[in-house]
Amino acid sequence: MEKMITKDIEKQVKDLFKGLVNPVRIVLFTQDHAVCETCEPTEQLLGEVVELSDKLSMQISPLDSELAKQYDVTLAPAFVLLDHNGEYHRVKFNGIPAGHEFTSFLTALMEMSGAVEDLPEALLDRLAKIDKPVNIKVFVTLMCPHCPGAVQKAHKLAMLNKNITGEMIEAQTFYELSESYRVSGVPKIVINETHELVGNQPIERFLDLIESI
Amino acid sequence: MSFSLGFSFKKEVALDGIFDFVSIGGGPAGYNAGLYAKRKGLRTLVIAPKKGGQLLNTSSVDNYLGTIELSGEALSERFLEHLEHTDVEVLGDLHVTSITKHDLFELTLEDGRVIKARTILLAMGSHPRQLGVKGEAEFANAGVAYCAICDAPLYKNKNVIIAGGGNSAVEAAIDVAKIAKHVTIVHRSTFRADQILLDKLNQATNVTIHLQTQILEIRGDDRMRNVLVLDKAFNSERSIEADGLFIEIGNLPNSDLVKGLVETNDRGEIVVNGKQATSLEGAFAAGDVTDAPYKQIIIAAAQGATAALAANEYLNTH
Numbered sequence: 001m002e003k004m005i006t007k008d009i010e011k012q013v014k015d016l017f018k019g020l021v022n023p024v025r026i027v028l029f030t031q032d033h034a035v036c037e038t039c040e041p042t043e044q045l046l047g048e049v050v051e052l053s054d055k056l057s058m059q060i061s062p063l064d065s066e067l068a069k070q071y072d073v074t075l076a077p078a079f080v081l082l083d084h085n086g087e088y089h090r091v092k093f094n095g096i097p098a099g100h101e102f103t104s105f106l107t108a109l110m111e112m113s114g115a116v117e118d119l120p121e122a123l124l125d126r127l128a129k130i131d132k133p134v135n136i137k138v139f140v141t142l143m144c145p146h147c148p149g150a151v152q153k154a155h156k157l158a159m160l161n162k163n164i165t166g167e168m169i170e171a172q173t174f175y176e177l178s179e180s181y182r183v184s185g186v187p188k189i190v191i192n193e194t195h196e197l198v199g200n201q202p203i204e205r206f207l208d209l210i211e212s213i
Numbered sequence: 214m215s216f217s218l219g220f221s222f223k224k225e226v227a228l229d230g231i232f233d234f235v236s237i238g239g240g241p242a243g244y245n246a247g248l249y250a251k252r253k254g255l256r257t258l259v260i261a262p263k264k265g266g267q268l269l270n271t272s273s274v275d276n277y278l279g280t281i282e283l284s285g286e287a288l289s290e291r292f293l294e295h296l297e298h299t300d301v302e303v304l305g306d307l308h309v310t311s312i313t314k315h316d317l318f319e320l321t322l323e324d325g326r327v328i329k330a331r332t333i334l335l336a337m338g339s340h341p342r343q344l345g346v347k348g349e350a351e352f353a354n355a356g357v358a359y360c361a362i363c364d365a366p367l368y369k370n371k372n373v374i375i376a377g378g379g380n381s382a383v384e385a386a387i388d389v390a391k392i393a394k395h396v397t398i399v400h401r402s403t404f405r406a407d408q409i410l411l412d413k414l415n416q417a418t419n420v421t422i423h424l425q426t427q428i429l430e431i432r433g434d435d436r437m438r439n440v441l442v443l444d445k446a447f448n449s450e451r452s453i454e455a456d457g458l459f460i461e462i463g464n465l466p467n468s469d470l471v472k473g474l475v476e477t478n479d480r481g482e483i484v485v486n487g488k489q490a491t492s493l494e495g496a497f498a499a500g501d502v503t504d505a506p507y508k509q510i511i512i513a514a515a516q517g518a519t520a521a522l523a524a525n526e527y528l529n530t531h
Contacts, residue, residue, distance in 0.1 A: 009218055102218040144363035145269035145286070149306075172366040182436055184457060185354040185364050198354040 021114035022084035042077035095170025099142025150187035238336030240266025242500030242517035249521035265289030339464035348431030356437025361385035382461035489520035
């Protein structure tokens with residue numbers, strides 16, 4: 001089978017992965033090819049990435065498994081990242097992380113491993129005060145250069161506060177779901193089902209909206 | 214289905230000391246200037262809030278000499294590769310929030326760091342112009358879109374209107390027509406797009422064109438449903454039903470950062486001379502942020518080269 005990651009990209013990713021701190025485990029949820037057109041390519045892409053560092057590993061589970069319920073995974077392909085203690089920090093991807101979302105994927109791996117860029121103190125204080133359940137959905141397309149910024153922020157917020165879940169949703173794969181959220185431009189950020197942000201916004205705007213709920 | 218993989222990472226760049234030449238902007242103008250300045254031996258930095266600039270919003274580039282049908286993103290990656298090969302430092306994903314000049318230029322970054330430079334290049338590019346009609350703000354992200362390449366996949370089997378008559382509008386129409394059920398181009402005057410693009414557009418069987426037609430209002434309920442247009446030839450108003458409206462009516466310069474610092478014209482574009490010099494000594498400008506009459510990738514790149522050579526000449530004589 002032809003590789004999705006070219007030699008050139010492989011070299012860049014390997015360079016980046018030198019900065020991985022702790023091991024990270026990917027748990028991928030798939031369905032039969034007949035109902036999930038992008039499951040196979042997703043499995044292949046993630047597999048090729050995992051090959052590039054011995055700090056990375058992957059496990060594959062069917063969508064109708066207990067494990068999927070445990071991580072509240074309802075779509076396929078979807079995957080979550082676990083830290084070196086096997087702990088889930090509510091970082092989820094729904095859909096293949098190709099195109100521009102490859103950047104979001106690699107960033108999430110780096111951050112989950114502990115290679116984290118610190119946020120300013122003032123933002124961390126505000127973030128620490130969030131004590132209600134918050135779900136952040138970021139709808140993207142793979143051709144959208146502004147989308148990874150929004151995805152990375154949602155994931156970062158989730159990693160830093162246990163009440164927050166951050167998920168990327170690839171709008172083309174999950175077209176009907178996107179329609180139901182009336183996604184007509186990306187990135188579209190939906191917080192707790194009803195509150196919306198348009199475009200890639202600074203972390204402050206995420207927090208403003210979360211605090212107002 | 215085939216998938217390409219995109220890349221963009223922050224690299225650590227040492228910012229202490231004094232730079233000879235700093236480009237603010239990471240589009241074709243800023244990139245090419247960085248390349249030329251570095252080759253002259255100048256301590257060079259390219260600040261790229263968005264690596265590639267508007268190239269990233271361009272699905273296909275066919276008019277940059279030496280590239281035959283390359284995506285804007287792929288061209289941007291080639292540019293960046295060329296810069297890396299030449300060891301040009303590129304600082305990605307950071308905005309400059311203020312510029313002052315005493316003996317040296319001082320550029321403050323959004324994270325608070327300050328960069329000192331002997332000469333600077335203003336190459337901040339431009340952003341999409343809005344129609345300025347009723348309903349545009351209300352239905353932004355509820356049908357009204359400004360990035361065809363980002364949002365086209367959301368309009369599978371739907372009806373889409375494209376506003377504009379230049380190259381970007383016609384390119385958007387060609388791209389969206391491959392996905393959407395029907396595309397209607399609405400433009401207030403005549404086409405300004407290249408004939409080669411219009412020929413391509415004419416091959417699409419699901420495109421209707423309304424020239425001399427002006428959009429008056431965007432209407433809908435919880436999302437956009439139709440636009441009210443004025444048919445100028447018959448001076449009559451009518452409504453065109455659509456699920457989405459892509460606005461591709463040109464761009465406005467990103468010159469807010471330097472208002473009051475350098476001379477700008479009535480469109481907000483930075484005024485430059487033949488050497489890309491601005492009204493402020495040591496500050497040059499290139500690309501879409503300038504008063505250049507034609508906004509093209511190759512022109513922006515060429516202006517960047519001119520600016521870097523002129524900056525080098527300036528440094529040698531000051």
